[in-house]
Amino acid sequence: MPNSRPRSRPRRGAAIAAGRDELVSRSLQSAEHCLGARDFGTAYAHYLLVLSLAPELKDGVKETFQYTLFKWAEELDALNRIQDLLSCYEQALELFPDDEVICNSMGEHLFRMGFRDEAAGYFHKAVKLNPEFNDAKENFYRVANWLVERWHFIMLNDTRRNLAYNAAIQKAVCSGSKSVLDIGAGTGILSMFAKNAGALSVYACELSKTMYELARDVVSANKMDTGIKLLHMKSLDLEIPKHIPERYYKFSYLQLTIFLMQARIMMDTQGNLAIYVLIQNNTQSTYFKRKIVNCAEMKPHNIFTKRLKVVVKDVAGIHLPPNVKFQSPAYSSLDTEETVEPYTTEKMSRISGGYLALTECFEIMKVDFNDLQELKTLTTKTPGQISIPVIKEGTLDAIVVWFVLQLDEEYSLSTSPGEETCWEQAVYPVQDLADYWVKPGDHVTMEASCQDCYLRINVLALDHEMEVVKSFTKNKDLLSFGNEAELCSALANLQTSKPDCVEQMCILESTEIALLNNTSYHEGFKMAMKRVLSSLAPEKLCQAMDTQCQDNEVHCGTGQSYTAQDIPEPFYVLDVSEGFSVLPIIAGTLGQVKPYSSVEKDQHRTALDLISEANHFPKETLEFWLRHVEDESAVLQRPESDKLWSIIILDAIEPSGLIQQEIMEKAAISRCLLQSGGKIFPQYMLMFGMLVESQTLLEESAVQGTDRTLGLNIAPFINQFQVPIRVFLDLSSLPCLPLSKPVELLRLDLMTPYLNTSSREVKVHICRSGQVTAIPFWFHMYLDEEVKLDTSSEASHWKQAAVVLDNPIQVEMGEELVLSVQHHKSSVSITVKK
Known part of the structure; x- marks a missing residue:
């Protein structure tokens, strides 16, 4: 029966298709059942099977698949199963290679793990896939500041520096130095100077993956990719002939672009290249x-x-x-x-x-x-x-x-x-x-x-x-000492006894030290917290703020005393400020308060314990909240199942001058955890800004054309990492010309969110003719209607930020500009309409 086999094939194919459809259907049902049971791992496995068997269903299950992936990734992250988490995202991106949401989420996980280079790649891809995807844009802008230091732009715009380097390199190459090694190549500008000067062999070593890829694109765009060998590695790991196929070890010209003093020595034994990298320099x-x-x-x-x-x-x-x-x-x-x-x-x-x-x-x-x-x-x-x-x-x-x-x-x-x-x-x-x-x-x-x-x-x-x-210059009494004996006696009186306990070292970042030195900040919080607690239950607040514990009684400055059985329920105050904060201890001085701190570092907790002890706090008054929660992301919780917070302190503004990420989401959670009459600090914020002309901000934000880089095509590539907002600015010393008075740009209310708007237009009156290049901004943070903290004040530990315009606008005195202010989560964008 010669025709039997051909006739059986369609039936077998139909049977296989029917079996596949049945498996797909059952897997979909199982995935939905697992989602209902919050078994995200099993649901994810079922969706993988469905999409591998029936790719045509991608569009229909895309959103549910994303949700399942993200929830399963959260569980894997909490379990520290990092490799499994990354594998899940890799599988998802094989199925949805052009999905900007998955790319962005992958980048967020990588960034939290410390893989900034890789995270930036995914954020950048997400923005390319969808230029209007605000979450990805915000993430990319933030990570771009880490990956491409802003001094790259300043350095490339420094014409005098570039001319000097170019002249010195050209002179050396023309004098016979034909082989060049560029360590810390950055964008590759010095390597290209050397190649243009006629160097035969140019090797450029760059450790940063982002800068290496950037240099590769720049060198290629300038048609020097065949003449410059780019090496993505640590200079200490260079070997000859493995990485640099030269017959001799010594290069006739070595240019180093390592900043300041980071000395490293690499011995020229076993075929390794001898490189001595010290202090930024070239040859002399x-x-x-x-x-x-x-x-x-x-x-x-x-x-x-x-x-x-x-x-x-x-x-x-x-x-x-x-x-x-x-x-x-x-x-x-x-x-x-x-x-x-x-x-x-x-x-x-x-x-x-x-x-x-x-x-x-x-x-x-x-x-x-x-x-x-x-x-x-x-x-x-x-x-x-x-x-x-x-x-x-x-x-x-x-x-x-x-x-x-x-x-x-x-x-x-x-x-x-x-x-x-x-x-x-x-x-x-x-x-x-x-x-x-x-x-x-x-x-x-x-x-x-x-x-x-x-x-x-x-x-x-x-x-x-x-x-x-040192001790007496400002003391007029020094002149009254009549003899050496009296002077020695006075010096002896300066001696201080050694402390009984061992000195505790507490290393703080410069912004944390500036915060401790910010007297108005702490006084403002103390005043605002006292008012909230007084409004909740005046009889529980110790007006004298010097609670004493004696025997079995608690005495308050109000004159009242309570036995142990009659101690009133305390107020619960939670401080989730970023970094080191003494606000919980200040809260503990305000009466029957149980303060909680969310500091993470052991040395910071030890320091707070010692401060509490020095201020005669009863033992265990201050609690460290992260010890009470299994997951740091759950820091905004109730202290007990039946208790609510009286005050929650949030860090609303970063030291850099930007709005803290996820602050609005944290505020939304916090509002649900407050007792009646409780408050979030700050309660609301006003954002202020003004128009300025500042060539400095332009040059620190983007490479300005090709003239400054001596005709080399670098700007389009590095300017991909241009960010619309410059951070860590000090407006008091920023070289700029104000073209308008400060105006209110935005209100962000953490207690009453219905007052917030996602966009608004602001008219700005021009008070001086010039070219608008940037809009610096800062915040007034209101703890209540009377206590205001200004992030631009002289004593502030905060820096300021500025929106830098892509295209400066010429204005004349008396004109009006309209600013369109857009707010999305923690991101603010400003566009100018003339």
Whole structure:
């Protein structure tokens, strides 16, 4: 029967199709049943089977599949099954490769895990797939600030720097240096300078995946991809001939773009390339210069104290114990577990109020990059001491350091405060010498070293009468001492006894230190919390704020006393501020309050316990809320099943000047957890802004054409990482010309959300002719109708932000512009209509 086999095929195919349809149908039913039972893992497996068997059903089940994926991913994340989580997203993206929602969600998980490069790729793809996808745009803008540092734009716009490098490289290549290695290639601009100059072999090494891919696109667009070999790796891992197929180890030209002082040595044994990477430079030498300065404004909020030292002893009535030492990472010693940069950086020319140089400029160190032996011994040699004469009277706050890059005998660059350059200056705060008063005739002795791969500077002493000058300069009674015995007696009275307990070190970020120094912030919260608690139950609030516990009674400043059985139910106050916060302790001084803190770090909890003890808090008064919740995302909960919070403190504004992510979602949850009459702090915020002309903001936000990069096509590629909002600005020192008065742009109400709008138009009157390039903005945070915190105030620990226009607008005095303000979650966008 020759026709039997052909006739059986259609029947077998139909049977297979029917079986597949039956399996798909059952799997769909099982998936829906599992979703109802909140068994997301099994539901996800069923959907995978359905979509692999019936791809034509993708559109119909897409939204349900997304929901299932996201819920299952949350469970995997909570269980720390990271690999399974990533595998699920990879499977989902194989099925939906062009789904912007899945791409964005994958990026969010990667970013939380610390994979910023990979996260940016997914955010960027989501934005490309849907340019109107606001969640993805917000995520990409935030991560872009991490991936492509803003100094790349400033550096590429620095024509003087680029001309000097180009000239020096061209001169070296024309003089016979034909093989070039560029370490820390960035966008590849120096490599392209070398190739244009005629170098035969150019190798560009870049560790950052984002910058490597960016350099690859830039080099290709400039038609140099065949002449420049890009290496995505750590320079210390370079080997010959594995990575660089050269017959000899030494390159005739080595250009380094590592910033400041991070020394690394890689020995040329076993075929490894000998590279000595120290201090930003190209080929010749670097002179480090510095001067000792103090801030012209001798106030607690100057830059050297506001963000680097805790200068207050009491915070809204809370005493900071002397055995708790709060330090910036810049003060960390070599003995700390994690080596951190021993300096901060500032654009000294922009410091509000200026600064006073207490010494002349002096050279601290010279490094010759062509002296191999010098480079080998630089990180091991004994620190050298320097004694510098003082020329002005003042308090020694910090040592400011910059360098002169001697590219060759002819070309050099200086990064001094007086130069208009892309570089900032390094600021070394003076350690352990608070109120260190100096005068002409004194000599400051210090030592400098590079022993742990950073340039470190330590002030040792003055040459004479250091303690007398330090302690008595401002005391007129010093002149009344008649003899040496009386002076010695007075000095003896300065001695303080050592604390009985061991000193506790608490490392805080500069923004956290600035917060502790912000007196008005804490006083404002204390006043607002007291008013809320008084309105809830006046008889429970201790007006004297000095609760005493004796025997079996609790006495309050109201004159009332309660036995243990009659103690009234306490108020519950939850502080979910980001980072270190003493607000829960302040709340605990307001009577029958049970404060909860959400600080995460053990050292911060220990510091808060010591502060509580120093202020005679009863033991266990302060609770650390993260110990009570299994998942940090569930931090907004009830303290007990039948209790509600009286006050919930939210961090509404980031130190960078932006609205905190998910603040509106947190507020929505918080409102459901408040007792009747309870409040969220802040209750609402007003956003203010003004129109300005600022060339600085333009140059720090995007590369301006090809002229500044000497004709190279770089701008379109790096400007993909241009963000519409510049953060961490200090408006008091920003070079700009105001073109309007401040206007209210937006209201965000956390307690009464129906007052919020997602968009509004604001008319702005032009008070000065010019070119609108940016709209700086800041916030007034209202804890209640009377207590307002201004994020732009002089004492503020917050920075400000600014929307930078893609296309500046020319305006004349008397005109009006209309600003269209759009608010989506924690993202705000502003467009200008003329």
